[in-house]
Amino acid sequence: MDFTFTPDEERFRLELRQWLQDNLPRGWGAPGYEYPKTYEDWARVRRQWDRTLHAGGYAGLSWPREYGGRGATLIEQVIYFEEIARARAPEELNRGAKLLLGPTIIRHGTEAQKQRFLPRILSGDDIWCQGFSEPNAGSDLASISTRAVRDGDMLVVNGQKVWTSYATVADWIFMLVRTDPEAPKHQGITFLLADVRTPGITVRPIVQMTGSREFAETFFDNVRVPIANVLGAVNEGWPVTATALSHERGTLAFHRHAMIRVELDELIDVARRVRRGGQPVSEEPLIRQRLAQCASELDMLRWTLYRNLTRQIQGGPAGAEGSIVKLYWSELYQRITELALEILGPASQIAGGARAEEGGRWQFRFLKSRGDSIHSGTNQIQRNIIAERLLGLPR
Amino acid sequence: MYFDFSKEQYMGRDSARELLDARLPTTRLREMLGTETGFDRDVWRGLAELGSSAVLVPEEHGGLALGFLDLALLLEESGRALLPAPIVETAVMLPLALADAGPRLQKRWLPGIASGDVVATVALGGSEGLPLPAGLGVRAHREGSDLVLDGEALLVPFGEIADVVLLAARMNGSGTHDVSLILLERGDPGISWERVEGLDPTFRTSALTVTGARVGPGRVIGEPGRARGTFERMLDAARAAIALQAVGGAERALQLAVDYAKVRHQFGKPIGSFQAIKHTCADMLVAHETTRSGAYYAAWAVDTRAPDAGVAAAMAKALATEMFRSVAGHAIQVHGGIGFTWEHDLHFYFKRAKYLEFALGTATQCREVVAAARF
Ligand SMILES: Cc1cc2nc3c(=O)[nH]c(=O)nc-3n(C[C@H](O)[C@H](O)[C@H](O)COP(=O)(O)OP(=O)(O)OC[C@H]3O[C@@H](n4cnc5c(N)ncnc54)[C@H](O)[C@@H]3O)c2cc1C
Numbered sequence: 142m143d144f145t146f147t148p149d150e151e152r153f154r155l156e157l158r159q160w161l162q163d164n165l166p167r168g169w170g171a172p173g174y175e176y177p178k179t180y181e182d183w184a185r186v187r188r189q190w191d192r193t194l195h196a197g198g199y200a201g202l203s204w205p206r207e208y209g210g211r212g213a214t215l216i217e218q219v220i221y222f223e224e225i226a227r228a229r230a231p232e233e234l235n236r237g238a239k240l241l242l243g244p245t246i247i248r249h250g251t252e253a254q255k256q257r258f259l260p261r262i263l264s265g266d267d268i269w270c271q272g273f274s275e276p277n278a279g280s281d282l283a284s285i286s287t288r289a290v291r292d293g294d295m296l297v298v299n300g301q302k303v304w305t306s307y308a309t310v311a312d313w314i315f316m317l318v319r320t321d322p323e324a325p326k327h328q329g330i331t332f333l334l335a336d337v338r339t340p341g342i343t344v345r346p347i348v349q350m351t352g353s354r355e356f357a358e359t360f361f362d363n364v365r366v367p368i369a370n371v372l373g374a375v376n377e378g379w380p381v382t383a384t385a386l387s388h389e390r391g392t393l394a395f396h397r398h399a400m401i402r403v404e405l406d407e408l409i410d411v412a413r414r415v416r417r418g419g420q421p422v423s424e425e426p427l428i429r430q431r432l433a434q435c436a437s438e439l440d441m442l443r444w445t446l447y448r449n450l451t452r453q454i455q456g457g458p459a460g461a462e463g464s465i466v467k468l469y470w471s472e473l474y475q476r477i478t479e480l481a482l483e484i485l486g487p488a489s490q491i492a493g494g495a496r497a498e499e500g501g502r503w504q505f506r507f508l509k510s511r512g513d514s515i516h517s518g519t520n521q522i523q524r525n526i527i528a529e530r531l532l533g534l535p536r
Numbered sequence: 537m538y539f540d541f542s543k544e545q546y547m548g549r550d551s552a553r554e555l556l557d558a559r560l561p562t563t564r565l566r567e568m569l570g571t572e573t574g575f576d577r578d579v580w581r582g583l584a585e586l587g588s589s590a591v592l593v594p595e596e597h598g599g600l601a602l603g604f605l606d607l608a609l610l611l612e613e614s615g616r617a618l619l620p621a622p623i624v625e626t627a628v629m630l631p632l633a634l635a636d637a638g639p640r641l642q643k644r645w646l647p648g649i650a651s652g653d654v655v656a657t658v659a660l661g662g663s664e665g666l667p668l669p670a671g672l673g674v675r676a677h678r679e680g681s682d683l684v685l686d687g688e689a690l691l692v693p694f695g696e697i698a699d700v701v702l703l704a705a706r707m708n709g710s711g712t713h714d715v716s717l718i719l720l721e722r723g724d725p726g727i728s729w730e731r732v733e734g735l736d737p738t739f740r741t742s743a744l745t746v747t748g749a750r751v752g753p754g755r756v757i758g759e760p761g762r763a764r765g766t767f768e769r770m771l772d773a774a775r776a777a778i779a780l781q782a783v784g785g786a787e788r789a790l791q792l793a794v795d796y797a798k799v800r801h802q803f804g805k806p807i808g809s810f811q812a813i814k815h816t817c818a819d820m821l822v823a824h825e826t827t828r829s830g831a832y833y834a835a836w837a838v839d840t841r842a843p844d845a846g847v848a849a850a851m852a853k854a855l856a857t858e859m860f861r862s863v864a865g866h867a868i869q870v871h872g873g874i875g876f877t878w879e880h881d882l883h884f885y886f887k888r889a890k891y892l893e894f895a896l897g898t899a900t901q902c903r904e905v906v907a908a909a910r911f
Binding site for chain 2: 533
């Protein structure tokens, strides 16, 4: 057992830390910094941040060098997530494309697709959104019914996607369509890449419970997409999807862990500062217990991630272990944000203005955390995966 | 960065598991319920042959002079087998305490501990259940160069068969931070044992009463009242050890539940196909895997004397023992009626979990250690 980093890894960390300091907007992360107010303004900041990262050579960290990536080791990727969380850097707008789609194109794409799409993903020139879920296909993703019919060297798409995050600001969508309705449901699916500006695509924002318009419903009305934009082969989209989903549950948890850690440290400061009944809230016995429990659970998460990391470095699969950490962090985050509101007291309900506690930040996180047990496979689905694949319980 | 045990460490685990599976099946545990001491010297010696109690003992005293990590997986196995013996006390706490003792005390006890001839235990808490060290049940005062001891320590593991008892006491009338560590020997005047019927019948405990027992300076580790540092180091390591035992015990309870869920049929299907059962088992695995990570990290922190060893051990102990109790409880539920019987083994796991939860500071007290360190 060894918890030290090599000199190279330490150097990577320090360089990145310095780079972040030099390249984040002035004052970013400091108390009192005026962050964007709306989702749309955030999207602009995040889009710009994608370009900055690219210019700095930090886009596509995990991608092989031949595709413009940095060929970083798993440990460097972890360090990256720790450092960007520490610096409170904006989330990359194109993260889904970098983490999920890029590796999937590298694995299943044609040479022409790689040339065409990969560089623009890294540069932030093409922002992507993920069109998987439909009104009648959520957890049961393979039951999608958006249809695509062949017409010469085109596919003509009709149907609807929903909960499409970032669709309102995206340039491209990677999506699942049904190309053979007669085949068993996993066998008639095609993985398709479409320009969001193609005639016939309509994106209507959906307001989330946070008030943010971060996702949307996306309609397809006789949308013509070249066959050349099929990733993998027609009707063979399910294995491609499996590749994409495996990346969804992979390294992302490191980032969430690192972000939650930054927020928990913030919360501990708040608990020491806010006074109630003449003493800091951090002195109240029940709050102390709950806060210590959250801090402990966060460490359990950290060490579990590091154990998984070692397993992966040794050549083991990322596999269903990813479901354990997804389940754990999402529920832990919900407990932490609930505790935060209790620590802040009734004024935590005030969303903005001079009377809001901490600029309403915790209220937003409290609401947003409810989505974390739903997206990327609901926690019930994660439990099914854990029970069936890790424990071998019958279906 | 490498967060796993070494090949050698896994081999050590396999030998321990083999030995305990063969010599300490739960049928043997049941037989031992009726014995005088509840202790099996053959199993104890078998473990000693694997080096259990020699790992932390220096070479000049016949030990292996290895680190806590080399003992960690054996401790986990001892928990898995519900080992009825004071292994944490003998193999972890005594060697650590004696590391700070004078050469005469070391020579008197360490070789016997390393060889397995000596069974040691530790006497700490009084009946009030205050956090340690405030909760130490025995008080000491000076008379000349001697210490005179009075008080009682509850729930001392296997006190009646122990050859040596490490007693932690507080000085009369002093602040809350002093600790004295004293070695009592079987047959010392002024000490008496009374067997306690514990919740966990597979783990014998006794109450130690000390009335005017007098010990000379040769029995004291370090200076009277000034052994706080030694005490804390020993406590940190022991908490990590208990967390590991809890992880081992829970693994077995979870396995029993999952195995049963695959074979027990109701409504024409295995009960493991019902989501209520499936998701319960998934939650058990999540709790188990995550706290196992924390227990392993605590083992590393103790081994390397990392600055956060005390916090890591406290959080691992709190979360792992609560996890064990919860996993054992769920395992009983998954079994239905048969799980509630004396005949089924699960209650032994449930009861051991509760014992571990209270030992060396409750989960609540351990969380307070975390709180005090972090905010
Ligand atoms: C913040 C957020 C962002 C999202 N972004 C995207 C995106 O960018 N692109 C995209 O395609 N999708 C996105 N989604 C959609 C998300 O993937 C789905 O919401 C999710 O897969 C669940 O599908 P559903 O909403 O249809 O719920 P349903 O599948 O209808 O589930 C409803 C309830 O039933 C439970 N349930 C369903 N099946 C089972 C089962 N077999 N066993 C036990 N319980 C079950 C679920 O756990 C849930 O509690 C996003 C969702 C959220 C919340």
